[in-house]
Amino acid sequence: MPAYPTLILLTTGALFLPMLAQARTTSATDLGTVVVVDSRGQDSLGGTHAINREEIRAHDRETLGTALELLPGVTLSRGGARNEEMVRVRGFDLRQVPIFIDGIPIYVPYDGYADLGRFTTFDLERVEVAKGFSSMIYGPNTLGGAINLITRKPQRAFEGEVGGGLSFTDHGERNAWRTYANLGSNQGNWYLQAGLSYLDEDHFRLPGGFDTAPYQAEGRRHNSYRTDQKASFKLGLTPNDSDEYMLGYVRQEGEKGNPPYAGRLSSSRYWQWPTWDKTSFYLGSSTGLGDHRLRFRAYHDTYENSLFAYDDASYSTQNTPRAFRSWYDDYSNGLSLEDQWQMTSRDLLRLAYHYKEDVHREHDAGEPWQRFEDRTQSLAAEYSRELSDSLTLVAGFGHDRRDGRKAQNYTVSTGLVDEDGGRNHSNNGQLGLFYRPDADSQWRLSVARKSRFATIKDRYSYRMGTAVPNPGLKSEHATHFEVGHSRALGAGWQMDMAVFRSHIDDLLQSVRIDDSRCSSPPCSQMQNVDQARVNGLELVLDGQFQGWDIAFNYLYLDRQNRSDDSVRLTDTPRHKAFASLGRTFGPWELLLSADAASRRYSSSDGVQVADGFAVYRLKGSYHFAGGLSLSTSVHNLFDREYAYSEGYPEPGRTFLVQANLTF
Template sequence: MLRRALSRGATSCSVWLALTASNPALGADTASLALAPSVRQLDQIVVTGTRSPRKVSDTPVRTEVVPAEEIHNTHARDVKEALENVPGVLLREIHGKAGYEVWMQGLNADRVRVLIDGQPMTATTGSAMDVTQLSTVDIERIEVVKGAVSAQYGSAAMGGVVNIITRPVSPGIAGEVTVDGGSYGDQNPDGEAVDFARRNLQTNLSMGGEKLRWRISAARQENDGVDPEPATWARPGDAVERSQLATRLDWMPDPQHRLSAEFGYFLEEGMSRYLLERPGNNQNAGKEETAERWRGVLNGEHRPGASSGNSSEDSPEWHWSLLHEDLENTTEKYTASSRFDRRDATHTLSRASGWTQIEPLEDHQLQLGTDFNHASLEQHKDGASELAEAGEFTQNTRELWLQDTWFASESWEWSGGLRYQHDSDFGGHVAPKLNARYDLYQSADLNLYLRGGWGAGYRVPNLKERHYRFDHSQLGYVVEGSTALEPEESDSYQLGWGLSYRNTAWFEINAFRNDIDQLVQTELDPAATAARNDGVQVYRYANTDRARTQGFESTAGWQWRDGWKLSLGYTYMDAEDLDTGQPLTRRPRHQAKFAVDGLAPVPGMSWLVRVRSQSDETVDADSGAESPAFTTVDFKLNQDLGRSLRLFTGIDNLTDTQRNFDDPDDFSPVYGRYIYAGLTLGFGPDR
């Protein structure tokens, strides 16, 4: 396989280096690859679709990349900010808290799997991952695969995968610190327009030798929130503080083996303020929420045929990992006279995985893997269990998968796979996948290609959907789990055509369709709402029989020289409940994103503009309520002073586009114009 991939230009380095590019734990010497200014958009190496290193334009599974250069130049502090310029990706505010989740191709965040180096994360709110909780401090790149077309990932990946790939530890001693802060002007909660209402810190230190390498990193984000009327109690933008600490140790006893141990800690403390509506007497009230995550991962990679200065293309690869994660979430409401509704929930995830890659025939690459998952959930309110039988609920899943990549000719590549999943509550299911890529025309300057795929998606309801209680009564609703839920199934179709010219200009259009059966959504429970007698609406998870999302995405770009790039993305989407004929809510029909990067006349200075626009979207299909269309513009400026110091500034939401907080159907941006400045100071051999 790698012989053919090399002949197609998948990579220009050795086979062993190509392998290490697919797994950050192996590729410590490639740390600066994504940062090199000569790396073009189409040169990016991706691994998420097939677990094999491929150029972004060559992989049979369509993959989009956010490289480290984009993350640094746009001053992205978390994964939400890093993803917001990816065409077709919707970042939705998580109702009731200061966080955001990822939607793709009309499928909401419960069906999008967020991974770190291929390992899953425990959902922090609902069944979705809050991507504002993931700092960019150690990220090398982010890879995005849309739709259920890859056999590599199982339940919860019906809508696609966001794989966060961390930077490997490099030899030598290196370190970096970034600090920045800014103001929301007259919407700062303290009423002082020149105050720093948001403050950020990222730092890391690494030391590496030939066989042993170590890194420690930390991040801190503080946001006082946003308040159009600082003199009043209620505040529409929540205050939140996030702290992250991570460390990693790599051991390479010889060229054939590498072991890696990672440990991470995350703490989020949020506070919202609102008016508690009581008959004849509205009270000032608030909610405090804490999320605490402990995460440990052990990885092993083994290539027995590799040796110093020599490697064999036919040598098998062996990979294994062990993961354990604990997530504790605590919420408590309060007024001036009392504290009430204290809710504690504990979620655990344990996972053991292994996979191997062999080449049984010259033009075939075969991958075989297995995953074992154990999840548990406990929840208490004011000390009493809210779960049936006053205990904890558990869920066990066994998954087996295989994928065969066949290089049928110089023009054809096929990648087919199967994934078998057995769940302790829902039994077994097989999901097949098939992807292909065909070169219509290829020369030294021009490449025209077709790329398509089909995949059967399958997702079992998780413990939160079946048992958890989301209490947002301060916002007028609660969501109850439902034990009657059935697994979701889908068919995902992707078909695209693209071209690249001299590796500096590109165009691609991709049509998609997702047919979903038993889609899990929330529905109003009139009987339970009436029984409360306090005006709070009760929603429950329920299966919608049939739904469909379809449309197309197009991207185009021109990177004519280092430092200068222009790109544009447009997405059209139609999402429908096939049983009622009504549109699925919160899916805009049109979405466009525009980006331009350039250099200033001043040595070391660069600038960029990012524009994001979307059409109006249905909020309630029965009433016809809609959220209005909006457009935001960001401007960033960077000034490099030598190799060790960067000064930067920016204006997010330059047009000050913001929702009408008096309109519950308006889901335009919460935050208006934000002006900030900061600096990055670093040292080490990679700078």
């Protein structure tokens, strides 16, 4: 890791660059955005989809996972043994599609995941999802794409919003409440944005048709509480029309219970998370220097977690072998440097360097702390060439390297042992053609070869005595092919369609082995043994019909395990759709929406299957003059029993009453 004086020197140099900046004819791109751009450095290319804060608020999507569910190609998975909210982008999970805030990577160092249920959306401006052919400027581990959270930036001298609401179960009992506030000021040459939010849920209630299970009676869902609070802050300097310098801070604190398994095929866990806390502190700058634009990012990200496992549903004793107390204390330091060079009016070259140091520290009660360190570096180049007024070529290349700096494991028999750190590198490349016959239409054809490194957990976890580490794991690779088309259909209608295919090589899979180091046979080890294929179709259609606003997206996804067709690829349906129908009547607004999905496998042997479902929401709002809005909504309108993971049923019919004031 570079010494802190070096980081301070780089940061100080970036902050003084505006004194040297020359004027540019184009305005600076939003600091938080990372997209493939054309040769003029302006229009974004590729199949990136985004959802803005108005859409997130209209559909009451208070957590990141549920907000992403609105987008094409994204499927939500929730519940499971860890009660985590996850998404898959065209079948790729969060280890392969990492999370960023304003272009800063924030995925957890240990396993690459992040519980999206802990990320509330009240302070976000929009969420962008890149798939397959994603910008090389994101850096390493974007095997399946990237998810970028763009925080708010004020546009007026003083602006903001405050809001809150209460939710009630079908039996009329209040089970949750939330409140939030966002304030901002833009004074021309500087701006300030701050946000606070608090969400507390005591429990949720199961649908009326739920049948009693061994670990769950009808009515209230056991151990289904959660509390999430968040504070965010952003200070920016804009000394001229082309340059921007920003300091950002996000602090989120959460705790949650883990509802027990409510199916009939396995035993249950009794887990609670007293802490799930994350802090992100970052700097960013964008400076124009003649034909060059220099961008700089530096960050320090921390993650603290505690997990307590109990003997039974009383959550009061820890005497059996299954009980434990575990703590994580992780952090990441990193930086990225980018040079965007306008070589000619038709040629744009972007060069980037990324450095990231990940440190994972963990221990169980009565055991010593274990420490793991990884250092990842990446070089990337992205070139855009305007072949004609309507045809653009984009080519990219990247080289990534990961060095295992330290790895300590603890077992009762061996004590604290240093493992082999391991080293791995990978190459990435992509090529895309984008044809725009007119301003309202675009064709895209792309191929991309991407990778992601095995996580610390993949390489070193003993998985509670049932597995053996494998420090020599190689990176996974995927080759993506896509043909896409978007166009305006007239009369306010817009269509986007994509056909895609992905070949995944060196896929990590748990393989059964014989090894005396396992204290709880059967024994397994993570190995690069599998190959998979993904075929799919996305369709998006938005428009108006006789005063009604209509939105629709559909995903067809066929995932195949080419190495062993008896082992299922889990947690994704073959068909997924979202549709909404809205209309305003003066100050009144009505919105009906539906999420639908076919069945999905919850276990790789196909024994556990979550059935398909269609769930409806209805919302009515009244907008007063002066920015005040009141709304009432019903979630799971028909009290349908459904689940994203077998044995983990979702809430029944729930009512939400809210107020929001914008100014």
